[in-house]
Amino acid sequence: MRAVLKELNGKYKFEYFLFLGMNIINTCIETSNVFLEGMLINSLVYKADRTSFIRNIVVIIALNIIRLFLSFFINKIQILKFRKINIEVNDTIIKKLYSKDTLEVLKLDPIQTADRITEDTNEILNFLFQTVNQITSIVISSIIIFIYIIKAKSHFFLLVMILLPAYIILYLFLKPKIFKINLELRRIYNEYFSGFAEWLNRYVEIKGNKREEMESKRWTKTKASLLNITRRDFFLNLGMSTGEIVLQLIFQLILFINGGLAVISGSMTIGAFSVLFQYFNQLLGQVDEIFSILFNFESFRVAYMRIDQLMSIPNEVDGEIVIPKVESIQVHNFNISLDARKTLFSKKLTCSFNNSGLYVVRGRNGIGKSTFLRTIIGLYTPAKKGTILINNIDIDLINKKKLREDNISCLFQDTILPHCLVREYLDMYVNESNENCISEDQYFQKVFSSSQFNIKKVLDKKMTELSTGEIQLVKLYSAILKKKAHCFLLDEPLANIYPELQSDLLSLLKKIAQTNLVIIISHDLGIEEKAKNIRIR
Numbered sequence: 001m002r003a004v005l006k007e008l009n010g011k012y013k014f015e016y017f018l019f020l021g022m023n024i025i026n027t028c029i030e031t032s033n034v035f036l037e038g039m040l041i042n043s044l045v046y047k048a049d050r051t052s053f054i055r056n057i058v059v060i061i062a063l064n065i066i067r068l069f070l071s072f073f074i075n076k077i078q079i080l081k082f083r084k085i086n087i088e089v090n091d092t093i094i095k096k097l098y099s100k101d102t103l104e105v106l107k108l109d110p111i112q113t114a115d116r117i118t119e120d121t122n123e124i125l126n127f128l129f130q131t132v133n134q135i136t137s138i139v140i141s142s143i144i145i146f147i148y149i150i151k152a153k154s155h156f157f158l159l160v161m162i163l164l165p166a167y168i169i170l171y172l173f174l175k176p177k178i179f180k181i182n183l184e185l186r187r188i189y190n191e192y193f194s195g196f197a198e199w200l201n202r203y204v205e206i207k208g209n210k211r212e213e214m215e216s217k218r219w220t221k222t223k224a225s226l227l228n229i230t231r232r233d234f235f236l237n238l239g240m241s242t243g244e245i246v247l248q249l250i251f252q253l254i255l256f257i258n259g260g261l262a263v264i265s266g267s268m269t270i271g272a273f274s275v276l277f278q279y280f281n282q283l284l285g286q287v288d289e290i291f292s293i294l295f296n297f298e299s300f301r302v303a304y305m306r307i308d309q310l311m312s313i314p315n316e317v318d319g320e321i322v323i324p325k326v327e328s329i330q331v332h333n334f335n336i337s338l339d340a341r342k343t344l345f346s347k348k349l350t351c352s353f354n355n356s357g358l359y360v361v362r363g364r365n366g367i368g369k370s371t372f373l374r375t376i377i378g379l380y381t382p383a384k385k386g387t388i389l390i391n392n393i394d395i396d397l398i399n400k401k402k403l404r405e406d407n408i409s410c411l412f413q414d415t416i417l418p419h420c421l422v423r424e425y426l427d428m429y430v431n432e433s434n435e436n437c438i439s440e441d442q443y444f445q446k447v448f449s450s451s452q453f454n455i456k457k458v459l460d461k462k463m464t465e466l467s468t469g470e471i472q473l474v475k476l477y478s479a480i481l482k483k484k485a486h487c488f489l490l491d492e493p494l495a496n497i498y499p500e501l502q503s504d505l506l507s508l509l510k511k512i513a514q515t516n517l518v519i520i521i522s523h524d525l526g527i528e529e530k531a532k533n534i535r536i537r
């Protein structure tokens, strides 16, 4: 998190300090206003002096016009800049997560993590933009108020010093409890939100089997904890606000009686009494604020810690050698351990893939076919035995990020689809000008522009509205047309595809494999004779 904030500091330092400076001026004006109002009352009651009355009004108006200007800039930074920075920080964190070890990141619940990141960055920035501002305001206005009280009536200062600790004790007693409950509340709410989102994410599966009630019950415990903690939160807050109101009432009564008697005896002006009264209330409000600041500080600390925890996931390990083209992949005595206790394959794998050629990786469910391909391209970096060489270079030395970006195109079997139109999806990943000569091929036309399936006809549909086979074909279309790719790793490309189209697709893949390396994972039986077989056992 420190690195992210350092980046921001470099970029927004000037605006931030300008913002704090404006806030300090604003607080000075705000606090002096109360004093000027008192003077205004005195000029009316005691002097009946038109000139000093008008002078005070003019000063008050002038100061408030300045405040108007300041408030424009303060709000602009506090609202507009805040949101811009907030989006920037969220983006930076997600991008950093993308450079972490994939297997570690996959252990996280994505919805809960996304919720946590947005909540935590909001908390951290709120502290920097609101709370730091609040602290400077409190310090500045307290100094002004204390100077005034000591100069005006020192025994009132004594009164303030006796009454404030009573208020503080109430806070010390209840606020830590409220804070603890709030943290717990946030944790449970994260969990609840994640369950809720999952419930909607699995809409078809749950509705199709009429499992709404079962799903609802699955989260019963979380919902009950949420309500339970909210109840405790309610009682603590009720205690807090009742205590506050009662104490405030007592303080005001004491101040009214003391100040009122001083005004009657003539030892204090009405203006001074009004200023004292308002300042006293302001001080009580500030105690309240100080505790909310302490509370915010704790939330800031927790949010900072949680982001740091996320950022402490080990970085993806990558090599440095950039290779322009995958010519060959040699696998020797290879095995993978996803956990320390056992290896995936029962027999070490030795095989080779040469560019060009069509290869099919086969093996029983769960043997590790997808994991193997993901390891070749450095997407997964599990503990492994044996070697994989690309162009005779150990994969650990190769810059695999660059390889994935420029050389390799992948089709994955994940089911989470983006919420966008097919046109938008393809615009992102396929540029018309990127389309290579393969799009002119007869089999390409048969698969993507025929009466069986026509990509143009689905362009204005939402990705989530497509059939499973259509989704597969759209994903294949974007994988095959990836710019500059000359190595294709396709996980179950034939899955969910109509048999007639399957044979055209296979012919298309064979055509692509005449000049590229195409590795597919497939359970289809007919494919064995059409490609070189790699069997994992």
Ligand SMILES: Nc1ncnc2c1ncn2[C@@H]1O[C@H](COP(=O)(O)OP(=O)(O)OP(=O)(O)O)[C@@H](O)[C@H]1O
Residues within 6 Å of the ligand: 103, 106, 338, 344, 363, 364, 365, 366, 367, 368, 369, 370, 371, 372
């Ligand atoms: N991210 C992960 N974290 C932990 N274990 C994983 C992860 N991904 C896969 N595995 C485990 O690795 C094993 C191999 O999975 P993989 O998906 O590679 O198998 P597969 O041969 O492609 O299977 P299938 O033919 O069923 O698709 C499985 O036992 C799976 O549980």
